[in-house]
Every structure is written in C-alpha cells, then in structure tokens.
Amino acid sequence: CEAAAAFFGVPALRDLAPETFAARAGELDPLTRRRAQHVITENARTLAARDAMQAGDAPTLGALMNASHASLRDDFEVSSPALDIMAEVAQKQPGCYGARMTGAGFGGCAVSLVEASAVEHFVQAVEAEYGAKTSHTPQFYICQAVAGASLQAL
Structure with missing residues (x-):
C-alpha cells in the first residue's frame, strides 16, 4: 500500500481519488495493484456502509x-478457505443480507447481518452446511446493533 501511495504521490491511499487510481492502476505491478484496489474500494464501501446504516438500508x-x-x-x-466457506454458506441463507470475514484475517471469524426473524433457521442451516463442508462445528454469537457506548445511571 505504501508503494502504491508513493507511486501516486499521496501520503496514504485514502487521499487518492478512485478515478485517478482507475486511470493508472495498470502501471502498478499486479500485487501492488490488487492491494491498493482493496484499500481504495474498502474506503468507499465504508462510507457507503455508514450511509446505508443511517438510512436503515x-x-x-x-x-x-x-x-x-x-x-x-x-x-x-x-x-x-474456512472463512470463504463460512461467508459463502451464510450469504445464501434466507434472511441473510450479507456476511464477511472480520478481524485481522487468516483466522476464523465472520460477521453476518441477518433479519431477526431468520436467525434461528440461519444458525441451524449454516451449522449443518458448514459442518458438512469442513468437518468443523462453528460457534455463533447472536447480538443486536445498538446506538453505541453510553453512560447508564445506576
């Protein structure tokens, strides 16, 4: 990523317009291009995700x-491979809006956005299909999104 930022003359890839990257990406070596493409598109997805959450979309x-x-x-x-299977299995379940790996990578945690009414079926279906494909039993942590940390009067 630092090599790509230096190539484009920006302090960090977040400072690079996606259009500028697209126009000159072919000049980068394939590995640097893929890494930079992830960072640039992930930054755009993050902003779009904020907007989607604010809109309840x-x-x-x-x-x-x-x-x-x-x-x-x-x-x-x-x-x-295990995370890819988990995301693939989760993404195709009824009531699942999306799923992706989370954390530092190379390990075993994914997060899925699932309609509340579909959670029970989602857990059963993912556990069965993931188990059949990997011979591992996944663990699930069901949670709800909230407004964030706050102080509570005792």
Whole structure:
C-alpha cells in the first residue's frame, strides 16, 4: 500500500481519488495493484456502509459486506478457505443480507447481518452446511446493533 501511495504521490491511499487510481492502476505491478484496489474500494464501501446504516438500508449494507469479503479474499488475500466457506454458506441463507470475514484475517471469524426473524433457521442451516463442508462445528454469537457506548445511571 505504501508503494502504491508513493507511486501516486499521496501520503496514504485514502487521499487518492478512485478515478485517478482507475486511470493508472495498470502501471502498478499486479500485487501492488490488487492491494491498493482493496484499500481504495474498502474506503468507499465504508462510507457507503455508514450511509446505508443511517438510512436503515440493510440490503445495501449486506451487499457492501459481501463485496468487502470478496475484496479481502481476492485483492488483499487475507481470508482462508474456512472463512470463504463460512461467508459463502451464510450469504445464501434466507434472511441473510450479507456476511464477511472480520478481524485481522487468516483466522476464523465472520460477521453476518441477518433479519431477526431468520436467525434461528440461519444458525441451524449454516451449522449443518458448514459442518458438512469442513468437518468443523462453528460457534455463533447472536447480538443486536445498538446506538453505541453510553453512560447508564445506576
């Protein structure tokens, strides 16, 4: 990423316009191009995800999560076969808007955005299909999005 930023003469890839990258990406070596493409598109997805969350647009947020996983897998190359299977299995379940790996990569954690009414079926279906494909039993942590940290009066 530093090499790509230096090539384009910017302090960091977040300072590079996607149009500028697209116009000259072919001048980079393939590995540097893929890494930079992930960073630039992930920055754009992050801003779009913020907008989708503010609008309550779960389908758009889910599509962004799916695209993020694909980019982490294909461009940044920090996923793993087990995580790819988990994301693939999760993404096709009814009520799942999107799924992607999370964390530092190369390990075993994914996050899925699932309609509340579909969670029970989602867990059962993903556990069965993922187990059949990998011989591993996944663990699930069901949670809800909230407004964020706050002080509570006692």
